[in-house]
Amino acid sequence: MLMTFDEVTKKIANGDLLHIAGTEGLIKKLPKGSWIGGSTEYFMARDGGKITDDLLSVIELPYREFKIKSYDEKTIQDITVDAFDNGFSIAIIPFDSTVHKVYAEKAAEFDGMFIKNITGWISGFNLSKSGQTPIAVNGLTGETYYEKAAVLHVAVPDDKTVTIGVINIFTQDENSPVIEFIEEGFSVKNCLINGKETVFADYIEQNKLDTKLPFVGDYSGNGVNISCKSIENGVVYTYAPVFSGIKYRIAKPISDYAGEFNRQLGKFEDAAAVFSCNCILNFLYGELEGKTLKAFAGPITFGEIAYQLVNQTLVYVSVV
Amino acid sequence: MNITPQQTEKLLKGNYIFSLWSFSMMITKLKNIYAKDPTPTTLHNSTKELNAFIEKFNKVMGADYSIISKL
Incomplete structure (x- = not known):
């Protein structure tokens, strides 16, 4: 949900466990609390795609047991070690950082990857503005990272199972060579x-x-x-x-990007996602600003994490 | 259900198609490892990893579980 800075500050003071996305300048000013954050000015809101630097996207996570850690390119492999056995981890990684590259190239090899549920996104900036730098923030400590991932590890109740799903509107074109x-x-x-x-x-x-x-x-x-x-x-x-x-x-060409997205999203309306993010390439190429999608409001991102780094997809977490 | 190394080998040499994202990612990773190092040790380790996955996620594997159970 998109909120003002003051509204988010109140939620943080309330002790809510939050995932926050927004412009670099606002995120850095937020008070300490139980949250992680990352930079983007692109959002999918309930009333359509938006570009804004004065609102923040907030996802409240209804779980009590959590930890927030940071990782650089040498320690990022510990993300699966630190993840709860029954839970999920949201990693926010600054675009073009060394840890971004290492994660993208090595994640599949991390011990326990695919058994532990690792999701997240690559933080970015407004492509039409200069002077912005992708960041990730550890809300507990107030630290801003340019070269580290901020990761929120969350445990879910024992009777629940987590799945990470991907909505990819692209398929292989059978006429393409291998x-x-x-x-x-x-x-x-x-x-x-x-x-x-x-x-x-x-x-x-x-x-x-x-x-x-x-x-x-x-x-x-x-x-x-x-x-x-x-x-x-x-x-x-x-x-x-x-x-x-x-x-x-x-990929097979798609004539109606937003239409195809909504067609596929229709199958997932009952997914009861606790977290989701969607790629900026979908936002730009699909001209999603002002257009609504049936489900999955959240940040628009410079790469998505569904265990591995993925592109041009919507990634979501379900807890069933 | 526990799969055996023989079933694992069939899985890693075959071209099975799965729906659950994490499972298809894991299978692809294990196939690549086995293609580079087709040894009993690799099969043993892959079997262990697969069984850990199935034990944890069988509730959400749906049709993928059915494919595995028929190996």
Whole structure:
């Protein structure tokens, strides 16, 4: 729910356990309390997508047992060690920080990943303004992090089960060749197109591919998107790392972005999500400002975490 | 339900499709590990991890549980 600074301050004083998203300047001024926060000026509210620097998105978490910790690139692997056996952890990681890159590249290898429920988002800034820096904040200590993740670990009652769900409106286009990568990471020069070594940037240019469409990795029945950031000097830069051993294809085009989102969201209206976030690329490419989505209000983010880093998706947590 | 190393091997060599996000991510990770290191130790460790997952999440696995139970 979007609230004013004063309203949020009251909730913090009340001792509520909160997840807060908002502009860097406001988040840093909030009083200490039981909360974590991250920077963004983009939101999906009940009455539609918004860009604002004077409201904060607040998600109240109705749980008593929690801890808030911070991790840098050397300690982020402990996120699964510290997570409660029955619960979930929300990590807020500043965009382009070293811990962002390490998490993106290594998370799947962390001990207990997929058994512990790790979600969260990459914090960002207003793309139309200068002078903002992505941050994460530990509300308990009041510390602002530029190069660390702030993580809220939450325990849920023993009779409940947590699931992390992903709504991905993109699927692999069956007409696309299979794309594979030998080198892993956020930048790609060479790839295999149906087994033949090719410069990926050349393939995109020669086939006039729409770089607003992600390429989608096949993960045993679910698709993980890799969104294009830029192409420079024959290298394709991405918002999530590519991995070897995964078969990717270009995504099937979508003619009505918001419409497709709402069509898919209709299946999840009863998900009773306790947390959700949605990608800024969905917000921008889907022109979601002013448009309403059926469910899942929350921050608009520069990357989402559903165990691993994902792109161009909506991620949510259900407790059943 | 506990799956055996033989069932794990079938799972990791096959092309099964799962719905639960976390399960499909885990299967993909274990498949990649097994493809690089197809040893009894890898199978043993994968089996242990899979059984821990199934024990914790069987309530929400739905159709995925049915697939596993038929391996």
